Amino acid sequence: MTDAETRNHREQRNGDAMTETSTADDVFDDTYKEKVGKPPRIFVWRNITLMTLLHVGALYGVLLVPSASWSTLVWTVVCYLISALGVTAGAHRLWSHRSYKASVPLRVFLALANSMAFQNHIYEWARDHRVHHKYSETDADPHNATRGFFFSHIGWLLVRKHPDVIEKGRKLELADLRADPVVMFQKRYYKLSVVLLCFLVPMFVPWYFWGETLKVGYFVPGLLRYTVVLNATWLVNSAAHIWGNRPYDKGINPRENPLVALSAVGEGFHNYHHTFPFDYATSEFGCKLNITTAFIDLMCFMGLAKDCKKVSKEMITARVQRTGDGSNKSG
Ligand code: ST9
Ligand code: ZN
Ligand code: ZN
Incomplete structure (x- = not known):
């Protein structure tokens, strides 16, 4: 792309995001210039x-799977x-x-579910994630995918x-996060909540309720489950920044x-998500391959959530025609 094309593309790109989003923190900033040098x-x-010990523990957990009961x-x-x-519906x-x-x-x-995932507290996670969107694929992006698969997956x-x-x-700004008492409470008691929810609850529930061994409880619903959730999350930063179509913005x-x-659980539609970060479904296709969207819809049905932001069909079509790679299937 020439400089003029790049500028034009960025203006169009941010135009869609700025019209709908409630926080400017997650909108791509094209004024940042990386410093020269490695x-x-x-x-x-x-x-x-x-991390090495965790992954070795998770592998041992895999070996224990045949000895775990169905309930476990x-x-x-x-x-x-x-x-x-x-992580998905929350952080x-x-x-x-x-x-x-x-x-x-x-x-x-x-917030409790987020502590069970042990991926840094919500405040830190959301702060880093907003920087990821605002300075995507630059030195200011915490998991800058231009530094390769390993760096964006776990290396960072x-x-x-x-x-x-x-x-x-x-x-x-992050003022919205500081104003949320649930976020600040979880930040304050983060370590304790992780010990309880990421490790002790997954281990003791099977032991107490159906007599599973503590060893299996620790290694299978504990370490193995934690490691798989981590890697599934990191794949969004690595694989979904490298492999796949770009129907919305090439x-x-x-x-x-x-x-x-x-x-x-629904977070792999990453070209759509970076194009329209404010869309609650992170996808054009509703609940398809998207348990998180189904969960949020259920919460709305139960009166526990509301005001879901959604990109209009017209906006998607216009964007697909303007900047897509031609692979969009929705017509
Ligand atoms: C983990 C996180 O795994 C995963 C996040 C993934 C995100 C995915 C996004 C994809 C989309 C969503 C998909 C979800 C899919 C889910 C699927 C589920 C199946 N701005 O950090 P320090 C300050 S965590 C402003 O020590 P170092 C900071 O406040 C795994 N300030 O930096 C501090 O200030 P002060 C478990 C910032 O020394 C100072 O800087 N946890 C920012 O460079 C130093 O901060 C771990 O492995 C910022 N962005 O260390 C631990 N950043 O001094 C990971 C920092 O004033 N973390 N600051 O207090 C660490 O150990 C360290 O952060 C480090 C860097 C070594 C990585
Ligand atoms: Zn991303
Ligand atoms: Zn995002």
Whole structure:
């Protein structure tokens, strides 16, 4: 693309986002210029050791699966879904993008579910995620996918952040997050809530209610489930920024990746999501491969959520024709 085309593309890109979104923090900023030179790479050996141990523990969990009872396996799936929703319906669609409104009981449930997922507290997660959208694929993006699959998948958690991530992140408003007592309460008691909800509850429930061994409880619904949820989440940053079609905007890296959508309970439609970050469904296709959208719809039906933001069909069609790669199937 020429400079003029790039400018034009960015104006169109941000035009759609600015018309609907409630927070300017997640809108792409094209004024940021990366500094010249290689990004610093300072290893954090504590994280490298802990992540290695976690993945070894998860592999041991895989070996224990045949000795787990059916009830424990069902419980593992339940824990997977609860922790996944704490990230997708909670930290992501509600708190990072404000794509719908949730009542206090639902916010409390999502905050507890988020602690079960142990992916940093909601405030930090949403702050980093807004920086990811605003400075996508640059040095100021915490998991900048132009640094390769490994970096955007897990590597970014094993090294110190690029100084631009912190500098740009400090300029975000985040007032909405600070004003939410549920977010601030979870931040305050984060470590305790993680020990309880990510490790102790998944382990003790099967032991107490149906006599599962503590070892299986710890390694299968505990470590294995936690590690799978982490990797499913990280695939959105890695695989869904590398492989898939770009029906809505061929000028950006994020892609539509159905396999990631499946494992990440609806979060793999990433070209759509970066094009319209305020859409509560993160997809044009409703609940298809999208358990999170079905969950939010159910919450609305029960009166626990409301004001879901949705991109109009006309806006999608116009955008597909203007900047899509020609692969859109919706006509
Ligand atoms: C994890 C997170 O896994 C996963 C997030 C994935 C996001 C996915 C998004 C995709 C879309 C949604 C899809 C969901 C799909 C879900 C599917 C489910 C099935 N702005 O951090 P420090 C400040 S976590 C402003 O130490 P270092 C900070 O406040 C896994 N400020 O930086 C602090 O200030 P002060 C478990 C910022 O030293 C100072 O800077 N957890 C920002 O570079 C230093 O902060 C871990 O593995 C910002 N953006 O260390 C631990 N960032 O001093 C991970 C920082 O004033 N974290 N600041 O307090 C760490 O250990 C460290 O952060 C580090 C960097 C080593 C990575
Ligand atoms: Zn992304
Ligand atoms: Zn997002």
